[in-house]
Amino acid sequence: MLHLPILKAEDRKQVIDPANAPKEDLREELFQLEKEGELEVIRVPEPYMELTTKFGRKKKIPVEKTWHHKSCGQCGHIPGYSSSIFWLNREFGLDYHDPTDQTSCTAWNYYASATSNPEAQAAVAIRNFASAAEVGYFPLIHCGTSFGHYKEVRHALVHQPELRRKVRAIMEKLGKKLVLPEEVVHYSEWVMAMKDRIAEKQTIDMSNITATVHPACHYHKLIEEDAIYDSEIYGAQRSAIITGTLQALGVNVGDYSTWFDCCGFGFRHILVSRDFSRSFSVQRKIEVMKEEVNPDIVVTHDTGCVTTLDQSQFAGRAQDRKVGLPVMSDSQIAALAMGAHPYKVLQLHWHNTDNKAFLEKLGLDREKLWAEFESEVSDIRAGKKEFMTWEDAK
Amino acid sequence: MMALDISQNKHADVSMEEKDRLFAEMKSDDRWNHVLNGCYECGICVASCPSAKFYDFSPRIIAQAAAREDTDLMYTLMSDSVWDCSQCFSCDRCPRENSPGQIITIMREVAVKNGLKTAKEALQGYGRIIYKIMLTGSQVSPDMLQPDAFPDWGTHVYEIADNLEDWRKALPPETLHTTETGWKIDEKTIIELYLIWHMTGVMDLIEGVDEGLYDIIVDVMEEKLEEAGYDDITFD
Numbered sequence: 001m002l003h004l005p006i007l008k009a010e011d012r013k014q015v016i017d018p019a020n021a022p023k024e025d026l027r028e029e030l031f032q033l034e035k036e037g038e039l040e041v042i043r044v045p046e047p048y049m050e051l052t053t054k055f056g057r058k059k060k061i062p063v064e065k066t067w068h069h070k071s072c073g074q075c076g077h078i079p080g081y082s083s084s085i086f087w088l089n090r091e092f093g094l095d096y097h098d099p100t101d102q103t104s105c106t107a108w109n110y111y112a113s114a115t116s117n118p119e120a121q122a123a124v125a126i127r128n129f130a131s132a133a134e135v136g137y138f139p140l141i142h143c144g145t146s147f148g149h150y151k152e153v154r155h156a157l158v159h160q161p162e163l164r165r166k167v168r169a170i171m172e173k174l175g176k177k178l179v180l181p182e183e184v185v186h187y188s189e190w191v192m193a194m195k196d197r198i199a200e201k202q203t204i205d206m207s208n209i210t211a212t213v214h215p216a217c218h219y220h221k222l223i224e225e226d227a228i229y230d231s232e233i234y235g236a237q238r239s240a241i242i243t244g245t246l247q248a249l250g251v252n253v254g255d256y257s258t259w260f261d262c263c264g265f266g267f268r269h270i271l272v273s274r275d276f277s278r279s280f281s282v283q284r285k286i287e288v289m290k291e292e293v294n295p296d297i298v299v300t301h302d303t304g305c306v307t308t309l310d311q312s313q314f315a316g317r318a319q320d321r322k323v324g325l326p327v328m329s330d331s332q333i334a335a336l337a338m339g340a341h342p343y344k345v346l347q348l349h350w351h352n353t354d355n356k357a358f359l360e361k362l363g364l365d366r367e368k369l370w371a372e373f374e375s376e377v378s379d380i381r382a383g384k385k386e387f388m389t390w391e392d393a394k
Numbered sequence: 395m396m397a398l399d400i401s402q403n404k405h406a407d408v409s410m411e412e413k414d415r416l417f418a419e420m421k422s423d424d425r426w427n428h429v430l431n432g433c434y435e436c437g438i439c440v441a442s443c444p445s446a447k448f449y450d451f452s453p454r455i456i457a458q459a460a461a462r463e464d465t466d467l468m469y470t471l472m473s474d475s476v477w478d479c480s481q482c483f484s485c486d487r488c489p490r491e492n493s494p495g496q497i498i499t500i501m502r503e504v505a506v507k508n509g510l511k512t513a514k515e516a517l518q519g520y521g522r523i524i525y526k527i528m529l530t531g532s533q534v535s536p537d538m539l540q541p542d543a544f545p546d547w548g549t550h551v552y553e554i555a556d557n558l559e560d561w562r563k564a565l566p567p568e569t570l571h572t573t574e575t576g577w578k579i580d581e582k583t584i585i586e587l588y589l590i591w592h593m594t595g596v597m598d599l600i601e602g603v604d605e606g607l608y609d610i611i612v613d614v615m616e617e618k619l620e621e622a623g624y625d626d627i628t629f630d
Contacts, residue, residue: 070569075576076534079565086567098569100580103531103587111481113517114502115524115603118425120594127586148483160424170593174586217482224486262444262482269480272519274546276480280444314548347565352550373564380563387571388564 014236016229021055023225027182029158038164039157039178042133044185049193051228054239059226060183061193062140064094067132068187071143072104073303080347081306082142083393084335085187087345090390091338092197097137102128107149108304112268118156122163123170125153130176139181140190144302147186148218151226154180186219188241188301189228191334195248203339204362207250209296211333212289212325213242214309216302217262242301242330249337254293258284264312265304281312282321290322296358298327306351313353326355342366343373344393398450404470416472417465419504420497429496433457439485439494449478453485453494460497472501477516509602521607524600528611531587532575536562585622588615 018025034041044060053059066089074081089096106124110116132139141147157164157180168178191198220227220239230240233247238260243253264280266273286309289295300306310327317323328336332346342348342364348355349370359366376388385392405413420426439453440446446453456475459467476498483495505513517524527533536558544551554561562571569577591597592615601608 070577072532072534072576075570076532076536077539079536079562079567079570082570083565083567098567100569100578101583102577103579103583104527104533104576106527106533108533109523109527111499113520113524114499114506114513115517115599116596117503117594117599120590120596123590123594124587127590131583156425159428163424170590173593174589217484221483221486260442260484262480262484264444264480266444266480266482268477268516268520271523276445276448278546279448284444284447311544311547314550315546344564345566349561350554352547377557377560377564380560386563387568388566390566393566 013231014229016052016054016056016231016236018056021057021225023055025057026155026158030154030180030182033158039168039180040133042129042138042179042181044182045138051189051193052230054225054227054229054236057225059185059189059228061185061189062138063194064089064096065137066094066096066140066190067135067137068096068098069102069105069128069132069139069141069143069146070098071146071303073108073307074142078303078306078329078347078350080332080345080350081303081329083345083347084329084331084340085142087335087340087390087393088191088194088198088331088338091201092194097132097135099131099135101131105143105146105149107145108267110149111145112271118163119166119170121149122153122157122167125150126157126167126171126178126180127174127176129179129181130171132181133177133179138185140185140187142187142303144186144216144219145304147184148222151184151223154184155223184226186301188219188245188330191330192228192241192245195245195334198245198334198338199248199250202249202337204337204364205250206333206337206362207252208361209358210252210254210293211246211297211299212254212256212293212295213246213259214263214285214298214300214305215239215241215259216300216305219302242299245330245334246299249334251333254289254295256289256292258288261285263300263305263308265308267304270304270308277308278312278315281308282316282323285309286313286316286325287322289325295325296361297333297355298325299330299333300327301330310352324353326353326358327351328355336362341372341393342369344376344388349373396450398475400455400467400470403466405473408469410466413465413469416504416508417463417468419508420460420468420500423500423503425496425500429493429500430457430460431490431492433461433492434490436489439488439492442484442487444480444482444484445478451475451478453479453498456497456501457488457492457494468501472505473510473512476501476505477512506599506603514603517603521604524604524607525611528587528591528596528600529584529614530575531579531584532577535573535575537573581622585618585624588619589624591615
């Protein structure tokens with residue numbers, strides 16, 4: 001039998017030349033519309049960082065003055081995801097705003113039930129953007145679906161004058177302006193842009209850790225030209241997001257064949273057809289990772305992906321499937337590398353799959369750390385304190 | 395796996411005029427010409443599709459039927475297939491830059507707007523989500539983590555439910571001490587969201603798919619809007 005060598009993705013490099021990009025640079029049209037008085041553009045505040053997108057354009061990533069567009073799924077069910085993002089900002093002494101004048105993007109519901117329409121979706125997005133502009137901060141989007149959806153909304157508003165007219169009229173009734181951000185920035189892009197500064201403050205060695213990465217569909221498949229790529233990572237054949245961050249922290253990243261597959265979330269499926277989500281997540285993602293890499297951890301960067309990949313493993317275990325991989329976000333891993341408390345900051349007790357082996361491999365005394373968290377909860381129960389503060393979480 | 399029946403005139407109880415009308419409604423959507431450019435029949439959308447791996451579901455058949463303007467088949471797909479889509483948009487890697495996922499978004503919207511029986515069935519059990527997002531501005535809340543809602547997520551859901559109030563207080567960000575919403579949301583913000591739902595016709599959509607849910611949502615909204623000084627919420 002003839003055996004031919006298998007070419008790997010990293011053996012080929014995509015040549016990226018912004019002058020020959022097959023997709024438009026939306027920012028140019030955005031500024032043109034602003035000149036025509038159609039809308040206002042929220043500028044990325046200086047100083048900013050730059051990352052390279054799929055076709056070689058530079059994307060501005062704000063360092064601070066960020067308005068944190070929180071995720072309903074993260075805040076509701078895996079809140080350590082969000083608190084890790086805030087913790088990182090605080091550790092660097094950065095100015096950020098955690099708004100209460102913010103709604104969900106409502107895209108999860110839209111993709112699940114279609115009980116909405118483009119005008120409503122755009123109006124919800126612009127109301128949130130306007131809220132950020134009113135307090136002088138720049139939106140940083142925590143959820144991958146919000147990020148993808150807002151990019152699509154921005155694209156539609158730039159290209160559809162009638163939609164602009166309708167949304168402008170709605171905003172006028174709310175006493176708000178039609179504003180769009182110069183860049184739509186996902187928090188994981190901020191983490192990646194900050195990776196060297198995070199690595200400088202790293203206190204936990206992660207060189208004995210192997211991770212598999214799941215890039216979120218709505219991050220790199222919706223408005224694909226706006227996702228972050230790097231010719232040194234996967235030869236720019238796929239997004240460098242998360243992998244670039246992990247490599248900077250010394251984590252080994254293992255490749256697996258079903259990296260392009262979704263997590264199984266499905267929007268309506270995770271709510272009302274969870275048999276699909278469970279089966280897909282276990283059979284197409286977790287088991288493949290186990291068989292091909294056997295990592296210590298799965299790292300991803302979206303609400304639905306952490307939820308589905310983590311929660312689905314419980315039922316898989318009951319059926320003797322090859323499961324048992326802890327799942328965390330890149331913000332949690334970055335915070336952990338800098339010494340954040342696994343329970344007070346990362347809030348790992350909200351996650352499902354056992355992470356004991358992972359924490360112990362990092363040399364962390366899990367029982368002692370859990371006792372420290374429980375002590376905080378006891379104080380709250382006893383009425384000694386109303387809440388755990390950032391100071392308590394140190 | 396249940397086979398998808400795409401035989402001609404499967405839904406013979408619906409007239410061709412009605413099928414044509416529904417297809418015309420899809421085509422009139424501003425997005426239609428941006429998401430459908432023809433089809434090479436290459437099948438990359440099917441190869442990328444998670445739903446195609448577990449259901450008898452094909453984004454290629456949907457793109458093909460849309461491009462051929464096969465209104466009979468489009469009705470069948472709108473009734474019997476589109477709710478299997480995962481909306482991950484893996485199919486966006488189409489070399490013709492079709493987006494079967496976006497075509498499906500439009501088909502679902504038309505199905506909901508016209509109150510198709512299958513759309514109502516697909517949304518059964520989904521009312522609490524619509525209720526939550528429309529009335530609180532946050533789709534997912536900590537108090538949804540109840541064992542009866544997530545029996546397949548195991549015993550840790552019991553632990554979370556038992557400790558919910560205290561664990562929320564043991565979160566350092568001040569905005570996350572809530573249990574009924576993902577984070578603390580201003581009353582003014584929620585009022586603005588209600589106004590958006592009213593002004594954009596979303597309330598009419600809800601009425602079409604679940605009248606009982608609509609009545610509950612309207613009751614709560616009207617009371618809050620009245621408290622906020624909005625007597626008339628007609629925005630035409």
